[in-house]
Amino acid sequence: MNRIDVGFAELQAFVAVSERLSFRAAAAALEITQPALSRRVDKLEGVLQVRLFERTSRRVALSEAGRQFQGHARAAIREMEMALGGISAAAAQRSAVVTVACVPSVANHVLPGALEAFARRFPNVRLCVLDESGAQVVQSVTLAQADFGVSFVGAQEADLDFKAIYTEQYVLAVRRDHPLAGRKQVAWSDLSETRLISLSSRSSNRILFDNALANLKQRPAVFCEVNHVTTALAMAAAGVGVTAVPALAYSAVRYPTLAALALVGPSVQRTLGLLSRKGVTLSAPAQALVAILEDAAQHDFRF
The missing domain is CATH 3.40.190.10 (Periplasmic binding protein-like II)
Incomplete structure (x- = not known):
């Protein structure tokens, strides 16, 4: 099958003229010049190799081929408009959903x-x-x-x-009845004899800790390892041990039995972005x- 080089603009031009039987009125409706409109119609007639209009200096009329083609052209335009409308509707539907990926804490x-x-x-x-x-x-x-x-x-x-x-500090979450709970701040070296609940070595939090504490002569030993901050806090609330968590993860309302103490020597922080x-x-x-x-x-x- 030979390729038919007819565009949407040529079909629009033909339908506009066929409905108004006036090149001037059709050009005004399409907001283009009459010469541009004539070129589109001429191109369509050239591709189809038929005369679509009978033109004189006084009037424009559809030829027999034009009358036969008019219905097909209107249908093609309707199909294209429906397709474009469907794409726009799908795009609007996609924009009506916002998906955000977020770390659990x-x-x-x-x-x-x-x-x-x-x-x-x-x-x-x-x-x-x-x-x-x-x-x-x-x-x-x-x-x-x-x-x-x-x-x-x-x-x-x-x-x-x-x-x-946002930049936040890490804090030490301890039960309010823990011996360390009365302090305002705790150094990492003070945790050598304390049961520490740590996040998994696969966690970005753990990687941050390991990098920050790499130069400590004596690092606290991990007593219990978990995958999620919420699990670590639940373990600390149950008295299993103490845990270092981002300050945003701690909530006095959600964890009333826990106190949050500043961690120093070194202070560890992370930047949210x-x-x-x-x-x-x-x-x-x-x-x-x-x-x-x-x-x-x-x-x-x-x-």
Whole structure:
């Protein structure tokens, strides 16, 4: 089958003239010049190798071939408009869902307040939260499975932008009846005789600890190892031991039996940031959620 070089513009031009039987009126309706309109009609007639209009200086009329072609042209335009409308609707539906990838400690203790504020402004936008490890957050954003990410790693990723929004200290969570609970701060060296609950060696938190404590002559021994910050806090609340966690993860309301003490010698901190793909513009709702998180970070995430 030979390729038919007819575009949407040529079909629109033919239908506009066939319905108005006036090149001037059709050109005005399409907001193009008469010469441009004539070129489109001429191209269509050349491709079809028939005369679609009978033209004189006084009138324009459809030829027999034009009358036969008119219905097909209208149908083709309707099909194209429906296809374009379907694509636009699908794009609108995608933009009505905001997906954020977030490390669990932030997903548990920061994101709920941000999402509640977001829902008040965008009640018709659905939300999807991928609460996963730092490495998985990076992967989800890189693969476009999430609109953006909230994590503590990724600044070094070539395909991603990392915008720092908050720096937090790590604290030592201890039961209020623990011998250390009366102190305002605790040095890492003070934990040598204390049962320490640590996060898994696969955790980004553990990697941060290991790097920060690498120069200590005597490092605290790990008594119990868990995968999640929430598990470590639950273990500490039960009296299994003490645990070092990000300050944002500790909540006096949620863990009333625990006290949070400053950790020194050295002090350990991490920087929370927003991850996004380079050169990609976020949808308006996603941008709004980013703005809510940035604003909340300036107020220590008090919503």
